[in-house]
Amino acid sequence: MQRRFQLLDVFADRPGAGNPLAVVLDCEGLDDAAMQAIARWTRLPETTFVLPPTEPGAGYRVRMFSPRREVPFAGHPSVGTAHVVIDAGLAAPVDGVVHQQCNVGVLPLRVEGDGASRTIAVRTPRARALEVAGVDDPRLRDALRTLPAGLLPPALMDGGRRWWLAEVRSESALRDATPAWDAIAALAEGTQTMGLCAFARAASGSDYDLVVRAFVGAPARFEDAASGAANATLAAWLAHNDALPGRDGRYAVSQGREVGFDARLHLHVDADGEVWSGGHVRPVVEGLLDW
Numbered sequence: 181m182q183r184r185f186q187l188l189d190v191f192a193d194r195p196g197a198g199n200p201l202a203v204v205l206d207c208e209g210l211d212d213a214a215m216q217a218i219a220r221w222t223r224l225p226e227t228t229f230v231l232p233p234t235e236p237g238a239g240y241r242v243r244m245f246s247p248r249r250e251v252p253f254a255g256h257p258s259v260g261t262a263h264v265v266i267d268a269g270l271a272a273p274v275d276g277v278v279h280q281q282c283n284v285g286v287l288p289l290r291v292e293g294d295g296a297s298r299t300i301a302v303r304t305p306r307a308r309a310l311e312v313a314g315v316d317d318p319r320l321r322d323a324l325r326t327l328p329a330g331l332l333p334p335a336l337m338d339g340g341r342r343w344w345l346a347e348v349r350s351e352s353a354l355r356d357a358t359p360a361w362d363a364i365a366a367l368a369e370g371t372q373t374m375g376l377c378a379f380a381r382a383a384s385g386s387d388y389d390l391v392v393r394a395f396v397g398a399p400a401r402f403e404d405a406a407s408g409a410a411n412a413t414l415a416a417w418l419a420h421n422d423a424l425p426g427r428d429g430r431y432a433v434s435q436g437r438e439v440g441f442d443a444r445l446h447l448h449v450d451a452d453g454e455v456w457s458g459g460h461v462r463p464v465v466e467g468l469l470d471w
Contacts (some may be wrong), residue, residue, distance in 0.1 A: 186264050187224075187465035190256040191435075191443040193404040195464050198443040199406035199436070201260040202227040204469055205268060212250070218471060225404070226257040237273030238253060238281035248399055253281040253340040255408015255457045258302040262289045263461040269320065284340055290456060296433040301446065301458025304412035307339030309420060319370060320344065321457075322363035327378055330369035332421055339413035342373040343394070347380065351391045354380040354437060359395045359403065363415050368397030377410045381425065388432040388444065389425035390414075405436040406443030415447045415455045424449060 184205035192198025202222045207215075207229040215442040219227040224247075231241040242261050244251040251257070262278055265271045271278045273291040280287050280302070289302045313320055313336070315329045323344075324334070330347030337343055344367060348354040357378070368375040375397030382388050392411060404410065411433055418424045425431045429449040436443040448456040 181206075181209065182468040182470050183286070184268065185242065185467055185469035186463060188260045188263065189464055191408070191445050191459040192319045192462045193444060193460055195462050197436075197441055198459070198462070199256045199404070199441070200224050200464075201257055203230065203261050203264045204228070205264070205270070209233050210471075212437075214471065215243060215245055216250070218301040218469070220247045223247055226251060226254055228257045228261045230261060230270065233281045235281045237299050238286045240265050241281040244282065250283070253287075253305060253409060255302060255304065255410075255412060256406055258287065259281070259300045259408060259458055260291065260461050262291070262300050262302070263298070263463075290458070296460075299446065299458055299460055301448065301456040302387070302408065304409060304455050304457050305340045307337050307413045307416035307455070308416065309335050309337040310338050315346075319367060320346075323360055323367045323376055325363070326354050326357045326360055329379060332417075333422060335417055336371065336373065337413045337417055339409060339416060341409055341413075342371075343377045343410050343413050344371070344373055345414055345417050346376060346378050348378050349380070351380045351383045351386075354378055354393060355389055357393075359393075361395075361397075361401050364395045365397040365401055373397075373408070377407075377414060379414055382434070386434070387423075388434040390431060390433045392433050392435045393438060394435070403439045405439055405441040406445060407435070408445060411435070411445050411447055412415040412455045412457040415449055415457070419449045419453065419455075
């Protein structure tokens with residue numbers, strides 16, 4: 181059976197700038213093993229599979245797979261999949277919102293504009309602080325040795341995925357830093373987290389407010405080109421500390437430049453404390469998957 185298939189660039193104003201994603205439509209009849217095999221074959225950070233919804237109020241259902249395992253929630257797959265679903269006519273925004281069913285429940289996505297100017301933002305699961313630590317914490321010390329400390333203390337946050345967050349003194353210090361991969365992997369494995377999400381305030385005159393580098397330590401080691409979920413978790417931590425940049429709870433993030441990308445993510449913490457993570461999507465390849 182042939183199934184509609186798209187490759188996208190998420191959080192990007194042009195192809196090649198953001199985080200790549202594969203989306204497979206018409207997924208009835210695909211079992212778990214087949215979905216995992218396709219995700220392994222694409223070799224992208226995530227591949228999503230669109231199915232009819234089973235929960236009231238949802239416009240569609242999505243399952244998300246990395247090359248190694250199923251993922252309960254991630255930001256850039258949510259945003260990219262919504263873009264494909266809307267263009268395919270499988271769901272339509274009502275009052276500017278579509279609802280996605282995934283493994284963490286039914287989540288709204290806010291849709292603004294159309295075509296190349298369209299932006300989509302997902303309301304992410306509520307994140308909470310599990311622990312606040314010091315830079316000299318023995319679990320963190322080696323992972324942070326190349327990252328000069330900023331004002332906020334490191335924190336362990338859970339927003340569907342667990343991340344250690346650490347502020348860095350300046351944009352230049354963060355961009356120039358070489359990650360201590362062995363220590364980051366040990367931190368991720370020892371604390372059952374994704375790894376370390378480091379951030380810094382942008383230099384004066386930038387068209388973004390924060391710089392973010394997300395170092396995934398386990399099960400693989402890589403720097404994420406653009407992570408909607410990690411940034412949403414960070415937004416919750418900044419809001420908790422009354423330290424949000426930008427205005428009215430809205431700000432822009434630059435991520436991925438150090439690994440050859442140049443993503444822009446738009447974050448919004450609304451009046452109810454909910455975090456919305458989004459940006460632009462650029463379709464790159466459209467075709468049929470014969471699996």
